[in-house]
Amino acid sequence: MSEIVDKFFEISKRNYKEIVFIATVSATVLLSNPNRETSYLETDKIQNTWIDAKKNNLITNNNYIDSSKKDIILCFDDCLELEKWRSSLELSDRLSSITKKPAHFSYYINSASVTKKPLGHSNNSIVKIPGTVDVRITLIQEAIDKGDDIGSHTVRHKHGRRWNENRWTADLKEFDNTIANDFHYNGKPYKSVGFRAPYLEYNNSLYEPLKKFGYLYDASHPGDLLKEENGLTLIGVPMYRMPNGKSILGMDYNWEKAKISDATLEQMLNTELSEVFSDKNKIKYHNTTVPSAMIISLHFRDWKIGQKTYFEVVSKFLTTLAKTQQYNFISMKEYVEIINKK
Ligand SMILES: [Zn+2]
DSSP states (O other): OHHHHHHHHHHHHTTOHHHHHHHHHHHHHHHHOTTOGGGSOOOHHHHHHHHHHHHHHSOSOOTTSOTTSEEEEEEEEEOOOHHHHHHHHHHHHHHHHHHTSOOOOEEEEOGGGGOSSOOSOOSOGGGGSTTHHHHHHHHHHHHHHTTOEEEEOOSSOOOOTTOOHHHHHHHHHHHHHHHHHHOEETTEEOOOOEEOOGGGOOOGGGHHHHHHTTOOEEEEEESSOEEEETTEEEEEEOEEEOTTSOEEESBHHHHHHTTOOHHHHHHHHHHHHHHHTSTTOOEEETTEEEOOEEEEEEESSOOOSSSSOHHHHHHHHHHHHHHTTOEEEOOHHHHHHHHHHO
16 A cells, blocks of 8 residues: 555656645445455546547657558567567567658556556466566566557456446446556556457447546457447457458458468568558548558467567568658557557
8 A cells, every 4th residue: 555655646747736636536336345346436527538648649749750651550568578579679670770750669567567566366377477567567567658549458357248337337437547667658657548358348338437537548359440420439459361362350360360470470460461451452441442451460479480580570561661761650549549549
């Protein structure tokens, strides 16, 4: 408890009294009623605070994104292994040094992996390895400082297919409180605006809570999808094409299950690239045509069938694209901001 109080004190020194008050109330409710998901305070004040926090975290000046170039989005789920934090940060630095522009990725994290106190069961066992939390927090802050998008992958990586609105609300609130406590951006507590459900398991009860807590987008949908629904942008994990013509989700977990080799993946990435950016591929959104983007989804855990890991294949693919000077490497958040301005 004293650790939590210390943290809040640190924040209050930076004049975030409202957040401190709300976080303290929420933490008190959490601590006194750990098993009651419906006991959270529901007030307009709490929601407005998160919406304000969202505004502080949006990138208002994204002029560095060249609209004449094509957009590539690399996302990571789970984001536990410290080594992969380092190598993904190195990859974005490498792309950025080639293109002479910022290169940003999207990371969907479980807040249990950045919480020092035990938070009960988590499906990600690595969370419990002592000594990793502080380093992970430092690395994630480094990512935030350079403009990466840190989205919610829930608190504990559980199956949400049957969750009701109260359960989603409780999870988002707990996630947002932890993130605001641990991370900052432009001198303000960090606010995530993107969401991806663990196992891509979601239901319609997710959307009202996402909106209420100032989220901009949900990227949990298996398959090609881009649409606006009730003020939220819904983005799919797109389908890629295998050399035999069959479709497969553009995500490393599925490639490993289908025994996709490193050489085959290289081929699939190139096929996806030419299909996404072909003249025939017009993306409709809000009754207008918006730029298409190639989306690649990886986990931090390394998978490989053949010589190279999928991360190595994707790194090489992106580095080759960077050298052509025809691509932007942007986060999902930046993409959503671009298409919503259209
Ligand atoms: Zn996951």
